[in-house]
Amino acid sequence: MTIEQRALGAGAAPLTLPRRRSHRWLPVIVLLAPSLVFLGLFTYGPVLRVLIESLIVGRFAGDHAIGLGNYHRLFADPHFARAALNNFVYALGTIVPSLVLALALALALRETNRFTAVLRTLVVTPLLIPLVAAAALFTFVFLPGDGLLDYYLHKLGVPLINWLGDTDLALGAVIAITVWKNTGYYMLFFLAGLAGVPQDLVDAATIDGAGAWRRLRSIVLPLLGPTFGFVVPIALLNALTQVDHVVTMTQGGPSDATNLLLYYIYQQAAQNYDGGLAAAATVISVAALLTLSLVSFRLIERGVHYES
Amino acid sequence: MRADGRLWGLLAASAAALVWAVPFAWMAVASLRPGVPPDIASLTPAGPFGLGNFADAWKNGSFPLWYLNTLLLCGGILAVQLVTISMAGYAFARLDFPGRDLIFSLFLLQLLLIPPLLIVPNLATLVSLHLYDTLPGIMAPYFASAFGVFLMRQTFRAIPRDFEEAAMLDGAGVAVLIRRVLLPLARPGLVAFAIVSLTAHWNEFLWPLMAVSSPKNQVLTVGLASFTSGAEAGSAWGIVAAGTFFVAAPLLVLFLVFQRRFISSFVSSGIK
Numbered sequence: 001m002t003i004e005q006r007a008l009g010a011g012a013a014p015l016t017l018p019r020r021r022s023h024r025w026l027p028v029i030v031l032l033a034p035s036l037v038f039l040g041l042f043t044y045g046p047v048l049r050v051l052i053e054s055l056i057v058g059r060f061a062g063d064h065a066i067g068l069g070n071y072h073r074l075f076a077d078p079h080f081a082r083a084a085l086n087n088f089v090y091a092l093g094t095i096v097p098s099l100v101l102a103l104a105l106a107l108a109l110r111e112t113n114r115f116t117a118v119l120r121t122l123v124v125t126p127l128l129i130p131l132v133a134a135a136a137l138f139t140f141v142f143l144p145g146d147g148l149l150d151y152y153l154h155k156l157g158v159p160l161i162n163w164l165g166d167t168d169l170a171l172g173a174v175i176a177i178t179v180w181k182n183t184g185y186y187m188l189f190f191l192a193g194l195a196g197v198p199q200d201l202v203d204a205a206t207i208d209g210a211g212a213w214r215r216l217r218s219i220v221l222p223l224l225g226p227t228f229g230f231v232v233p234i235a236l237l238n239a240l241t242q243v244d245h246v247v248t249m250t251q252g253g254p255s256d257a258t259n260l261l262l263y264y265i266y267q268q269a270a271q272n273y274d275g276g277l278a279a280a281a282t283v284i285s286v287a288a289l290l291t292l293s294l295v296s297f298r299l300i301e302r303g304v305h306y307e308s
Numbered sequence: 309m310r311a312d313g314r315l316w317g318l319l320a321a322s323a324a325a326l327v328w329a330v331p332f333a334w335m336a337v338a339s340l341r342p343g344v345p346p347d348i349a350s351l352t353p354a355g356p357f358g359l360g361n362f363a364d365a366w367k368n369g370s371f372p373l374w375y376l377n378t379l380l381l382c383g384g385i386l387a388v389q390l391v392t393i394s395m396a397g398y399a400f401a402r403l404d405f406p407g408r409d410l411i412f413s414l415f416l417l418q419l420l421l422i423p424p425l426l427i428v429p430n431l432a433t434l435v436s437l438h439l440y441d442t443l444p445g446i447m448a449p450y451f452a453s454a455f456g457v458f459l460m461r462q463t464f465r466a467i468p469r470d471f472e473e474a475a476m477l478d479g480a481g482v483a484v485l486i487r488r489v490l491l492p493l494a495r496p497g498l499v500a501f502a503i504v505s506l507t508a509h510w511n512e513f514l515w516p517l518m519a520v521s522s523p524k525n526q527v528l529t530v531g532l533a534s535f536t537s538g539a540e541a542g543s544a545w546g547i548v549a550a551g552t553f554f555v556a557a558p559l560l561v562l563f564l565v566f567q568r569r570f571i572s573s574f575v576s577s578g579i580k
Contacts, residue, residue, distance in 0.1 A: 027482075031399035034392040035415070038452035041437075043418045046429035053429065105324060108317035115318075121567065122325040125332065127574070128563045129556040130511035130529045136536045136552045137331040140338075140349075140545055148334055151349030180328065185574065192575045212313055241424050244513040248533045262425065262514075269428050270518065278428045289420055 047286065053279035070276040080281060082256045083264040086171060090260055091239035093175040098183040099235065103224075105183070106190035107216075120191075124184035131181060131244035138177045139164075139249055164250055167257040174258050177245050182238060186231055193227030194220070229300045233293040240289050261285045339549035348545045361550040368539070368547065371554055373524065374531040380443055381516070381527055382509045386502055388451045393501065394491065396452075397460025402472075412461075418454035424514045434519060446519045446527070450509065456501050459576060463497030464490065503566075503573040510559055528555045 057069035074080050105123060109116040126134060141148040142163035150160050163173045197220055205215050243262045246252060252259035252267065259267075261281065268278035333351055342360035347353060365371075400412050423430055430449055431440070439445035467490065475489045491498070513529040520526060526534075532555045539547045563570050 025405065028399055028403050028405045031395040031403070032411070035396040035452040035457060038392070038448065039415065039418060039454075041433060042423065042426070042430055042449035042452070043421050044414075046426040046433065047421060049429040049432065050426065101324070104317075105321055108314075108321035116321075119321055119325040121564075122329045124571070125560065125563070126328065128507065128511075128559045128570075129552075130513060130532070132513045132529045132533050133552045133556045134331070136532065136548055137335055139536070139540060140334070140548065141331060146346075146349060146543075146545075148330070148349045151347070180331070184328075188571055188575050237420060237422070241422055244529075247514065247517070248537070262427075265427065266514070266518075269431070275428065282426065282428050286421065286425060289425070293420055 050279045050282045050286075053275060054283045057276065070280040074277055074280045074284070077277070079256055079259065080264055080277075083252075083259040083261050086257070086259055087240065087261045089171060090175060090178075091236065093172070094178040094182070094239055095232070095235045097175075098179045098186055099228075099231065101179070102183050102186035103190050105187045106194055107220075109187075110191065110194055120184075120187070123187055126181045127185045129181075131177075131242060132248050134177055134181050135245035135249045138173070138180075138245070142173050165254055167254050170250055170254060170257045174245060174250065178238075178242070182235070186235065189227050189231050190224065193224045197223045225300060229297060232296045232300060236292050236296060237289065240285060261288075335549045335552055338546050339553050341546050343546070344543060345546075361546040362553075364544075365535075365539075365547045365550040365554060369531060369535040369551055369554075370523070370526075371528075371531070374526060374528040377443060377526060378510060378528045381446055382506050384443065385447045385450045385509050386505050388447070389453050389456055389501070389505060390498060392452055393456030393460045394486070394494070394498070396457045398464055398486070398490065400457065400461040401464035415454045415457055418452065423449040424512075427515065427518055430515075431518060440519065441521045441525060443520075443525060446516045446525075449515070450505075453501075453505070455504070455577065459497050459501050460494065463494045467493045499569065500573040500576050503570055504577045507559060507570075531555075 054070050055066050055068070056064050057067040058065050105120075109120050144150060144162040144165065145160055147163075149163065154160065161169070164170050201219055202215055205219055210218065241262060243260050243266070246258055246260055246263045247266065250258040252263050262285065265278050265281045265285065268274045268281060330351070334349070337351055337353065338348055339361050340357045340359070341348065341353060342356070342358045345353065396415070400408065400415075426449075434440045434445045434448070437445075437448075439448060471489055471493065472485060475485050480488070511529065513533070516527045517530050517533070520530070532551060535551050536548050539545075539551065
């Protein structure tokens with residue numbers, strides 16, 4: 001084949017590769033096969049498998065039937081309802097503050113110099129440690145009595161608070177850890193997005209008398225649309241799939257106050273050995289994730305003003 | 309007026325960054341204070357200081373084993389990923405075939421359908437493949453990477469076709485073309501991917517916790533979780549801080565040294 005090409009190249013004027021490649025499937029199959037095998041085994045296969053598992057009811061003596069029993073049980077389970085509600089609060093409570101904070105920090109630290117570089121590093125560092133390590137540190141921060149928060153709040157005269165043991169405060173404490181851990185990550189995206197906002201546009205608005213707030217609302221935010229377009233789905237994914245701190249710190253408690261969907265699935269699978277419930281809860285979570293990501297992506301897409 | 313606003317912004321950002329640093333500052337201070345001091349929360353204690361907590365943590369945990377397992381896990385995943393993503397990335401960047409865009413979007417589904425979410429069916433798959441409670445079992449779901457394929461597709465697309473055509477006219481076969489021409493030119497993409505992959509798998513917890521049952525297969529994060537619950541029970545907070553330091557330090561050091569590389573890799577991990 002190479003000789004043929006050489007001959008072609010020597011004779012014909014345009015030195016291009018033969019276009020008939022498109023009809024040759026062998027290289028395509030060989031190149032994609034390794035990825036497809038693992039995607040089949042651990043992504044597509046499992047989705048089908050969990051869908052089927054969730055529909056299998058009444059396993060008695062090797063016999064089973066198909067039905068919606070698992071879903072009936074799931075929707076009747078108050079623990080599941082609580083986990084779903086908590087996850088909604090957790091998603092809002094982590095995404096909104098960390099995005100607002102990340103954008104504010106990116107705006108403040110936009111210029112690059114030694115000072116802003118140090119501040120950026122401090123905010124990004126939590127991204128590099130495991131969530132279980134963050135949980136270990138914050139277990140002490142929130143420790144009643146001797147812990148970091150109580151130690152310093154006590155000096156200010158605030159009475160002792162059991163952050164992780166109080167049903168009204170525990171979810172807030174878990175949210176605080178996530179905000180601490182992820183804000184720096186989102187700030188990096190906003191910094192990259194801000195670098196793409198043309199300075200002359202901002203300057204022109206300033207000359208026209210637009211204040212800082214007006215410039216942010218009318219120029220910077222619309223131009224950051226594409227950045228929001230992928231940061232929001234990433235943040236949603238994090239809110240649904242990162243529960244390491246719940247597993248090690250609160251185990252979903254006290255009395256389900258910090259139970260989240262993936263933790264509920266983990267409980268059903270690893271502690272209650274209820275495969276049917278775990279499968280049904282997985283199907284609901286996957287469906288929620290796919291829908292929400294798609295919707296948020298579309299909504300933001302519609303609001304985006306692309307530079308023309 | 310404008311300069312004023314900027315100054316206030318910097319001041320507020322400085323305050324936020326200081327608050328952000330407090331947990332790390334406490335980890336550093338507490339890990340250096342031996343024993344069980346009553347004011348263990350203090351960020352500015354009088355002392356005494358010493359390295360006793362690090363020695364105790366090292367003795368109480370199985371850190372050498374956990375480090376080894378974590379290195380094997382990250383290295384094994386990355387080695388296979390680099391092969392699978394280069395191959396698929398090249399196919400999507402350079403080959404024409406019917407249904408290419410559809411197959412590519414099927415690949416991208418994996419960005420959302422990540423293994424921790426699919427714990428239940430993935431565990432069943434591991435059991436039927438006889439990979440439950442093995443390191444390769446933890447690795448297997450990550451051998452294909454949609455993000456990696458996406459990144460390599462972009463990388464290969466940015467390489468001018470002229471290079472390939474010149475090599476092929478010189479009589480180079482496909483294997484030589486990939487090894488000698490494409491991969492060296494694709495190195496920035498591969499490095500960016502390696503950083504993201506290493507960080508993700510060094511820090512991962514829930515899937516390694518579920519996929520493994522015997523202590524000899526535990527990785528750092530899983531080891532740390534059991535280690536800290538033991539030390540916390542004894543209120544040995546200095547030892548908890550030292551153990552957390554052991555787990556977090558390698559990546560933190562790499563990050564501080566290669567900060568620019570890490571940051572541009574993280575930014576590329578948000579699909580644009």
